[in-house]
Amino acid sequence: MNKPADIELPELTDADLAEPLTYGVEAFISREYAALEKELLWPRVWQMAGRVEDIPEVGQFFTYNICDDSIIVVRTAPDTIKAFHNVCAHRGRQLIDTPDDVNSVRGTRNKFVCAFHGWTYDLDGRNIYVHDAQDWKGALTPERTCLSEVRCETWGGWVYINMDPNAEPLRDFLEPAARILDYYEFDKMRYKWRQWCIFPCNWKTAIEAFMEPYHVAATHSQLLKYGDYYAYSKPYGYHSVSGFDERDPAHKTAHSTGVTRAGRKDVDPRISTYELIRENYETVNFSCATETLLNAARRLVDELPPGTPADKVMAHLMASAKADDAKRGVIWPEIPPEIMAEAGLAWSLFPNQTILQGVTFALCYRTRPYGDDPDKCIFESYALERFPPGEEPKTEWVYAEPTAEKWGSVLAQDFSNMPYVQKGMKSRGFRGALPNPHQEQKITNFHRHLAKFMGRGMPRKLEG
Ligand code: FES
Numbered sequence: 364m365n366k367p368a369d370i371e372l373p374e375l376t377d378a379d380l381a382e383p384l385t386y387g388v389e390a391f392i393s394r395e396y397a398a399l400e401k402e403l404l405w406p407r408v409w410q411m412a413g414r415v416e417d418i419p420e421v422g423q424f425f426t427y428n429i430c431d432d433s434i435i436v437v438r439t440a441p442d443t444i445k446a447f448h449n450v451c452a453h454r455g456r457q458l459i460d461t462p463d464d465v466n467s468v469r470g471t472r473n474k475f476v477c478a479f480h481g482w483t484y485d486l487d488g489r490n491i492y493v494h495d496a497q498d499w500k501g502a503l504t505p506e507r508t509c510l511s512e513v514r515c516e517t518w519g520g521w522v523y524i525n526m527d528p529n530a531e532p533l534r535d536f537l538e539p540a541a542r543i544l545d546y547y548e549f550d551k552m553r554y555k556w557r558q559w560c561i562f563p564c565n566w567k568t569a570i571e572a573f574m575e576p577y578h579v580a581a582t583h584s585q586l587l588k589y590g591d592y593y594a595y596s597k598p599y600g601y602h603s604v605s606g607f608d609e610r611d612p613a614h615k616t617a618h619s620t621g622v623t624r625a626g627r628k629d630v631d632p633r634i635s636t637y638e639l640i641r642e643n644y645e646t647v648n649f650s651c652a653t654e655t656l657l658n659a660a661r662r663l664v665d666e667l668p669p670g671t672p673a674d675k676v677m678a679h680l681m682a683s684a685k686a687d688d689a690k691r692g693v694i695w696p697e698i699p700p701e702i703m704a705e706a707g708l709a710w711s712l713f714p715n716q717t718i719l720q721g722v723t724f725a726l727c728y729r730t731r732p733y734g735d736d737p738d739k740c741i742f743e744s745y746a747l748e749r750f751p752p753g754e755e756p757k758t759e760w761v762y763a764e765p766t767a768e769k770w771g772s773v774l775a776q777d778f779s780n781m782p783y784v785q786k787g788m789k790s791r792g793f794r795g796a797l798p799n800p801h802q803e804q805k806i807t808n809f810h811r812h813l814a815k816f817m818g819r820g821m822p823r824k825l826e827g
């Protein structure tokens with residue numbers, strides 16, 4: 364990826380991320396920095412614009428707005444999705460109106476007609492009508508009157524756009540994370556629900572609240588009864604993973620349930636596994652598990668004898684949930700154990716996409732700037748799940764105020780930090796961040812790559 368040619372930044376290696384580092388607050392609170400992001404970051408990076416399932420039919424489109432740019436993502440043929448800047452070549456009216464209080468506009472067209480003077484474009488972006496074209500004396504060539512195309516590629520059922528025509532292929536950008544995540548077959552999952560809101564903090568403050576599990580002990584302390592949640596984190600190119608360490612072998616990790624330490628030495632793992640899955644499911648807005656897993660977990664006490672060790676409990680749970688799902692037509696992907704271990708609990712894809720994955724579900728977040736205000740962002744979250752064919756729910760984006768009633772009590776706990784991180788970082792008394800070198804490498808890896816785009820803000824080693 365290019366960086367501003369005149370600025371040389373010190374490089375940080377992956378190994379450096381394990382050292383104590385610090386970085387400043389400019390990226391979070393400065394209006395000038397937010398304006399620079401519009402020039403240096405967003406026009407040059409792959410961004411997840413939406414899901415393939417949003418536009419199953421030819422002519423269906425959705426808009427993806429990032430700062431002042433609006434992109435139309437449209438299915439132009441059964442097997443082709445294209446993206447265009449949402450602007451008429453005549454005098455610059457948006458072709459699709461994108462009000463500030465809508466996170467994504469959806470619709471169906473067989474052509475795009477500009478409301479101002481009627482210039483018309485086919486789904487491939489070619490101009491097919493100019494009112495009184497003869498007035499231009501032949502100057503209106505196809506190149507002058509077509510829509511401006513934007514790079515558009517898909518992975519995992521997501522559509523990504525990049526406004527930089529010279530950007531590397533999406534797959535190269537996503538590696539080496541995609542190599543692991545491919546096994547989860549996110550393209551076979553569908554929306555379960557999707558919600559968004561305008562939130563009073565920077566987009567980075569918001570996404571970072573979901574990057575690291577280091578906050579679980581203090582912010583989600585109700586979960587401590589299931590384990591101590593000692594986390595690890597690791598860079599994968601631009602991207603990063605986190606999970607929970609097997610520091611205590613009695614605490615078995617069940618990545619595929621979104622559940623981490625279901626077995627404490629002092630409790631019956633048949634019961635604690637069920638309780639943790641139920642608690643996660645009910646307090647994270649019915650994500651981080653599925654009905655199938657919950658029902659299979661409920662039966663553990665009947666199907667296994669007392670004293671069954673935690674790893675056997677987990678193996679039984681996964682086998683019976685897999686069999687239950689197969690009966691209703693939900694076939695689990697084959698994920699080798701070593702891939703499952705490497706895949707950990709949650710991924711952050713640079714710059715603004717987060718995926719907490721399970722074998723048959725995912726909880727995802729995306730944050731974006733809202734207007735030019737560094738203190739505001741568009742916060743979006745959605746759950747994906749593998750459904751029996753034909754039983755996928757119909758969903759739409761729902762604006763939901765950031766409350767426990769709308770988002771579940773766990774997300775409300777996360778929300779309760781975010782505005783006050785934003786405020787706190789403005790304090791004259793704040794000396795810069797001190798991210799955890801083991802558990803918060805996702806954060807420092809994010810800032811490392813952000814700094815390369817921005818030509819500033821590279822995390823540096825704490826001296827002495
Ligand atoms: S601005 Fe679109 S037709 Fe004039």
Ligand SMILES: [Fe+2]
Nearest residue numbers: 572582583777
């Ligand atoms: Fe959290």
